Amino acid sequence: MMTQVSRRRFLNTASTLASASSMGFLTSRSVARSKSPNERPSVAVIGCGGQGTGDGRRATNYGDIVAVCDVDTSHSAYAKAAYNRRMSASGRGVKIDVYDDYRAVIDRKDIDAVICGTVDHWHVKISAEALKSGKDVYCEKPLTLTIDEGKIITKVAEETGRILQVGTQQRSDERFLQAVAIAHSGRLGKLKKLTVGLNHNPFSKPVPVVAPPKTLNWDRWKGPTEDVPYRFLKNGKDGQKLVVTLGDGSIDASNCHKEFRWWLQYSGGKMTDWGAHHVDIAQWIINQCGPGQGPVSVEPVMVQAMVPFDERGNPTLDDQYNAPHRFTVHVRFPDDVLMEITSEGRNGILIEGTRGRIFVNRGTIEGKPIEDLGTNPLPGDWLEGIYGGPVVEHVNNFFDCIASRKKPASDVWTHVASINTCHLSNIAIRLNRQIQWNAKNQRIENDAIASSMMKRDFRKGYEIEI
Ligand SMILES: NC(=O)c1ccc[n+]([C@@H]2O[C@H](COP(=O)([O-])OP(=O)(O)OC[C@H]3O[C@@H](n4cnc5c(N)ncnc54)[C@H](O)[C@@H]3O)[C@@H](O)[C@H]2O)c1
Missing domain, CATH: 3.40.50.720 (NAD(P)-binding Rossmann-like Domain)
Incomplete structure (x- = not known):
């Protein structure tokens, strides 16, 4: 023992x-x-x-x-x-x-x-x-x-x-793994376009400053970010519908628990919330998720922000959700592949090649190449090639790796390559201009303001020491 x-x-x-x-x-x-x-x-x-x-x-x-x-x-x-x-x-x-x-x-x-x-x-x-x-x-x-x-x-x-x-x-989900395997098998032909649907960001009316709950250490919650007051309003108070969402709108508005993701101080809105999943799979599909890989340019083609941004990309109001409500960006990768990341349409990934197209999300995988699997299945070892063995639940994969010391299903290198695409997209949206990315050297070319947005100051006492 x-x-x-x-x-x-x-x-x-x-x-x-x-x-x-x-x-x-x-x-x-x-x-x-x-x-x-x-x-x-x-x-x-x-x-x-x-x-x-x-x-x-x-x-x-x-x-x-x-x-x-x-x-x-x-x-x-x-x-x-x-x-x-x-x-x-x-x-x-x-x-x-x-x-x-x-x-x-x-x-x-x-x-x-x-x-x-x-x-x-x-x-x-x-x-x-x-x-x-x-x-x-x-x-x-x-x-x-x-x-x-x-x-x-x-x-x-x-x-x-x-x-x-x-x-x-999603990296431990057989449906998404199947999409990767089909794309890599060549059955879709040369990949031309991936449309990544993330849904709209909710927007809010001004959220008032109130005292934080007694159970919450608000200062520590803010940690490395700016020292700002706590905001909260019970949704529906005085008949107001404060937060506009795609759901039933029954959530409370705040700049803290759960709702932090709609404030760019703390998160990246749907771009990083859902992009972390779907852009990651999309970049895996086009083999652009290794160190030094990634897009060439990111161009905003549609932005609807309820809180306008200044010329440095900062939100001009501080009391309401500021992740842009609607957006479409065109991300160009090597080999003439276009990734459209958008708040419009279905949540999921549409993968289009010269010979076929498939759509995948958490509920479905569909398209003619999927129907064809009935008569023309993938080779028996396709999961081994993609996942390294039988698929296990994602937390289970972590514990397997603790014991085996193998690389986990979602490692830092692949994740950083794809979440950087989301961060670049948010920078392009906030500045409303195209930016050029040098993936090999991890830098934005010829744009001092966009480059400055690659990092943030940490509040004193919360710096990261490496
Ligand atoms: N994998 C997924 O599908 C998935 C789904 C939902 C959320 N998430 C992610 O999980 C994270 C949390 O999301 P959530 O919806 O649970 O939000 P949440 O607000 O419900 O939970 C965050 C918790 O972290 C606590 N916290 C904040 N700072 C802390 C600190 N310094 N030390 C200890 N605790 C601290 C908060 O008090 C809160 O309890 C987010 O990053 C989100 O993107 C992932």
Whole structure:
């Protein structure tokens, strides 16, 4: 029976071996997955909102949650109770410690892995510090808030050799994998155009300043971002429909929980929220998701922003959702491939080649080449070629990689290549002009203002040290 210390040493040794491989890529296949209940990794969940709590629930199948951390104590209390129930029900009750400062988790030597389900603007700082402290990390998408953060986290992942899995679970979804396999098989001919539908961003009326909830450490929630007041309004108050969404509009408006994604200070709107998934798959399809790969240019062809931007791309109002409501950008890749990323039409990816087209999203995969699979199936080993073996649930893949030290399904290199396309698209939209991207050297050409938008200042005390 392994103690916690010896289990940790085992994981560290495996990691050191893997990090010695070229360029920091994880290639070792020699370490078998641990099966003993006593060898389950100890896991902390940092950021226990909707998604982080769900990731943690899935993680209880493969590891023991020993710590939860959230800047809102009501969220950490909820997550702790949920994990306690789940782990006790399966006879694996363990003590779960609660924190409101992630640094206490980073400092714990007995924790093997971190699930980071915080808001986007905290992802890189927390993930980088966790990796540097020797932990493996499953971080929610989008991993980065800026192009510069992509450079930082890639460097840390390569230097530490730890496992870093991004929460883009479409990479562990057989339907999307099938789309990649069909495109790569040549059945669509030469690929010409991919249309990536992400849906509209919601817009809001002004959201008033109010006192933050007592359970929330608002200053720490803001972390590296600007010091601004908390805003909230119950939707429907005084008969108002405050937030216009594609759904039933029954959500509250705020610049915090869940709604942060519609504020460019904290996220990138649908462009990064859904683009992290669909642009990622689209770039995989055209083999443009490796280090140094990516678009050549990004051109906004339609923008409808309810909050106008100034000449430096900054929103001109500070009290309402500012991710542009509607947008279409044309992203040009090498080999004359056009990717249209748009808020219009169906959510999903339409892939068009000279010999055929298919459409894929979370509910369907369709088109003549799919119908043809009945009489002309893909080779029996197609999944092996794309995924490396039978598809497992995405969090499961992370835990498999903790044991095997293999590269996870959503690694840092592929994710950064595709999320950079989303960041570039947002920069082009905010400036309303075409930008040229040098993927090899990771820079925007001949545009000082656009180049300056590749990074953001961190609030004093929240810098990322690498
Ligand atoms: N993979 C997917 O399909 C998917 C789906 C939904 C959300 N997400 C991603 O998950 C992340 C969270 O989204 P959500 O909808 O759960 O948002 P949320 O607002 O419900 O949850 C975020 C949580 O992080 C906490 N937090 C913020 N800063 C923190 C810090 N420094 N330390 C600890 N906790 C902190 C917040 O208090 C909150 O509880 C986002 O990055 C989002 O893009 C991914």
